[in-house]
Amino acid sequence: MQFHYVAAQPNGKVVEGNLEAQHPSEVLEQLAMGGLRPISIKAIRSFDTERRKGLFGSTITVVDKVFLTKYLALMLRVGTDLFQAINILIADFDKPAVKSFLIEVRTTLEKGKPFYVTFAKYPDFFSPVFVSLIKAGEASGNLENIFNDLSFALEKERELRSRIKAALVYPVILLVASMLVMFFLVAIALPKISAVFETAGIDPPFFSKVVFWIGDFLGGNLILILVLMVGGGIFSTVYFRKTSVGRILIARASHRIPVLKNVLKRIALQRFASTLSSLMKAGLPILESLEISADAVGDEEIKSALLRVSREGIAKGVTIGEAFKREEVFPRVVTNLIAIGERAGHVEDILKTLSDFYETEIDASIKTLVAFLEPMLLLFIGITIGTIALSVIVPVYQLIGKF
Structure with missing residues (x-):
């Protein structure tokens, strides 16, 4: 140690x-x-030790990475050498995980190893794109600009995530609140109501019996159901977020929903354009840039297309524009602009323009998604509560008819 x-x-x-x-x-x-x-x-304490301290490990967040890249760019710009800049950050950071990571970076530099090596050790926190850009910047002596670009890209990513979360807050709250109300009605209120009808000797209609049976089952197994729900939630979070199989299953299911599919595709296209632009601007070869971008897009269809563009197109002498035009997954506007950018010698600038364009399109897609979700949720809630109400009202009329 x-x-x-x-x-x-x-x-x-x-x-x-x-x-x-x-x-x-x-x-x-x-x-x-x-x-x-x-x-x-x-x-x-090593960074690995800090990660294992919590239930899911201490993490380096997007905000931490924005701070790191922004301050490193600033200190390099004013003439601070990299080793001294790391020492300043170690003194400034209070978060144990980040401080431990920076100490590990400093140790790596003291041993004469390249700067990017420590970042590459932790792919859960630093993507191949992040590592490749730092590696390219270190090789070219252009780390200041690389850190500037990284901080800008990370800030935009953080803002995009914030906008998506903000747009989905109301539908999620509506869904959770309605589920809690319905659970209360079915699991707590309905068993008591059905007991009243049973005492009065009322034989309710079949659909009322089904609803009452569901209520009796939920009410009688309330603790077991809550334990299963919590356990299922934890298992789903770990399985679908931490395993490649789980992520693939979620991606496939998401792409079967038309409105959600449009949002996810535009997010993948924006990520592809932004990533490839940054890598090419940093001076990485086009083939290597495409391979790294393919892993970063988060969409299996676009990933496969990018790998074909690289391995079956450009690697065999086909032009960039022509290789992209072979892939139907890319919209015509993307392939045409890439071809124009190639002829002008400014592919990375065209890709940056496409990234900005799709960022705007993502906002529009999210608004469409929310506009679709809200009435669907209200309709679902209305039908469910209406069914519960009807299952109670009909036996009530039967009870009134007895007097």
Whole structure:
């Protein structure tokens, strides 16, 4: 494990650094061999340790990455060297996971390894696009501009996610509230009402019996059902978000819903255009850029098309524009503009324009989705509550008729 030490030289000058050791006593020995008098020694928690502390591990969020890239770009712009910039960030960051990660980055630099190596170790937090851009920037000596582009792209991604979440807040609240009300009616109120009819000797219609049976079942197994719901929710979250099979199943199911399919396709096209533009602008070869972009789009159909463009098109001498025109998954406006950009020698600029265009289209698609969801939810709620009400009203009239 690693230890951070503060020690004094024979002339009284205080120095600090990190050492690899199995025990603090080994650190003391190494300092003594170097003629240093230890002032303090502290074990450094690794990033992996911080990740395992919580239930789902401590994370580096999009906001953390925006902060990192923005401040690194700023410090490099004013002439701060990379190692010093990392030290400043370590001192500024309070979040344990980020601080541990930055300490690991600093250790990597101290060992003479490339800057991108530590980022590449954690693909759950840093995508291949992120790592490839840093690698390209480090190789070209253009890290400042790369960090600027990354912070801008991450900020736009964060804003897009925020807009999607904000647009879906009302439908989700409406759905959850209505489900709770219906669960209360069916599981708590209906069993009591059905007991009244049973006591009065009323034989309700068949559909009323079905509704009352559902109510009796839910009311009699309330704790078991709640446990199953919570367990099912946790399992679904882990399975569908953490496993590749689960993500593929969710993607396939989502693409069977026409309105949702349009939103997801536009998000994938925006991500493709933005990613490929950034990679080409950073100087990566077109074939490598396409391979990385294919993994980043999050849509199996577009991913397959991009891989064919790379491997069966451009790699065999076909022009970029012609290779894209072979793939029907891409709208005509995309393939035509890419062909025009290729002839003009500005493919990355055209892709940036397409990214901005699809960002606007995503907003319009989300509004259409919400406009579709709201009446559908209200219709579902109305039909369900109407069925419950009817199952109660008919036996009530039968009861009144007895008097």
